[in-house]
Amino acid sequence: MSSRTIISCLQEAKRVAIFGGTHGNEMSGITLVNMWIQNSVEIERDGLVSKPFISNPRAVEKCTRYIDTDLNRAFTPENLSAPDVEGLPYEIQRAKEINRMFGPKGSSDAYDVIFDLHNTTSNMGSTLILESSTDFFNLQMVHYIKKAMAPHTCSVLLNEHPQLKYSTTRSVAKHPIGLEVGPQPQGVLRSNVFESMRTILKHALDFLELFNSGVEFPPCTVDVFRIQERMDYPRDTNGNITAMVHPHLQDCDWEPLNRGDPMFLTFDGRTILYEGANTVYPTFINEAAYYEKQQAFVTTCREILAANAIRKASNVFS
Numbered sequence: 313m314s315s316r317t318i319i320s321c322l323q324e325a326k327r328v329a330i331f332g333g334t335h336g337n338e339m340s341g342i343t344l345v346n347m348w349i350q351n352s353v354e355i356e357r358d359g360l361v362s363k364p365f366i367s368n369p370r371a372v373e374k375c376t377r378y379i380d381t382d383l384n385r386a387f388t389p390e391n392l393s394a395p396d397v398e399g400l401p402y403e404i405q406r407a408k409e410i411n412r413m414f415g416p417k418g419s420s421d422a423y424d425v426i427f428d429l430h431n432t433t434s435n436m437g438s439t440l441i442l443e444s445s446t447d448f449f450n451l452q453m454v455h456y457i458k459k460a461m462a463p464h465t466c467s468v469l470l471n472e473h474p475q476l477k478y479s480t481t482r483s484v485a486k487h488p489i490g491l492e493v494g495p496q497p498q499g500v501l502r503s504n505v506f507e508s509m510r511t512i513l514k515h516a517l518d519f520l521e522l523f524n525s526g527v528e529f530p531p532c533t534v535d536v537f538r539i540q541e542r543m544d545y546p547r548d549t550n551g552n553i554t555a556m557v558h559p560h561l562q563d564c565d566w567e568p569l570n571r572g573d574p575m576f577l578t579f580d581g582r583t584i585l586y587e588g589a590n591t592v593y594p595t596f597i598n599e600a601a602y603y604e605k606q607q608a609f610v611t612t613c614r615e616i617l618a619a620n621a622i623r624k625a626s627n628v629f630s
């Protein structure tokens with residue numbers, strides 16, 4: 313190590329929660345978390361308190377994304393500080409409960425890490441979702457997971473966009489991290505998707521154990537896809553879609569989309585081309601849950617993020 317290496321000394325990451333069922337029809341996370349609630353041996357590590365938790369139990373019971381409103385958009389300061397009156401939408405009540413249990417969001421009492429387990433109908437493979445490009449702890453963790461997963465790929469989606477960023481369930485933690493694995497239909501369990509998610513989480517917990525044991529992680533870089541733009545389906549004046557994702561784009565998550573490439577196929581057989589000047593990398597292509605959010609896919613650009621070396625701050629009292 314060069315004498316000029318900057319080391320960020322961070323608090324130990326002791327309290328870790330694993331959320332499944334933030335969306336009640338995304339079966340891998342729900343099944344894994346229920347399994348770990350029954351028997352937690354697999355997620356136990358030295359120096360860690362790991363809490364498996366079903367975040368939206370009523371939606372899980374009904375096998376639907378949400379009851380009243382999307383829980384994974386609900387953790388806004390306004391919602392979290394709303395008075396506990398009767399008749400609040402279920403997910404707003406639940407957000408306040410989760411914030412009390414695992415937060416409060418933004419405070420030193422908040423959980424250190426929340427892993428939130430999601431599935432997508434898109435062909436994204438294994439993806440980690442970050443909300444900040446400057447959280448060195450998460451960047452180091454993601455770097456560790458990517459290396460441990462090789463030769464299998466694990467993509468990193470950075471959702472730091474001022475307009476497109478949303479108030480996630482995991483944002484209650486100091487270090488929020490989303491796991492998004494697909495393709496898996498809503499309400500369906502696929503063994504390959506289930507096992508990929510399980511493997512990512514195993515590596516993540518191994519990283520936390522190493523960090524807490526005092527291991528120093530040298531400076532690193534991480535290839536990420538930064539969210540750029542939401543692309544909606546073509547629609548008629550009533551708001552109904554008039555085209556589908558083009559067969560040349562379907563399932564091509566993370567592959568370059570260049571000016572002039574096919575994007576949509578109208579019901580009457582016309583191809584709509586991508587007209588943007590720059591090459592982009594689409595993802596969440598044809599995600600079932602996003603029809604209601606007016607999103608056919610999201611474009612991203614590639615970027616390389618750098619992280620300082622990290623290690624656990626030494627305790628002066630020990």
Ligand SMILES: CC(=O)N[C@@H](CC(=O)O)C(=O)O
Nearest residue numbers: 335384430431432441490601
């Ligand atoms: C398909 C799906 O639910 N995706 C998640 C992504 C995330 O957790 O940031 C969501 O829209 O909330």
Ligand SMILES: [Zn+2]
Nearest residue numbers: 335338430431
């Ligand atoms: Zn989800």
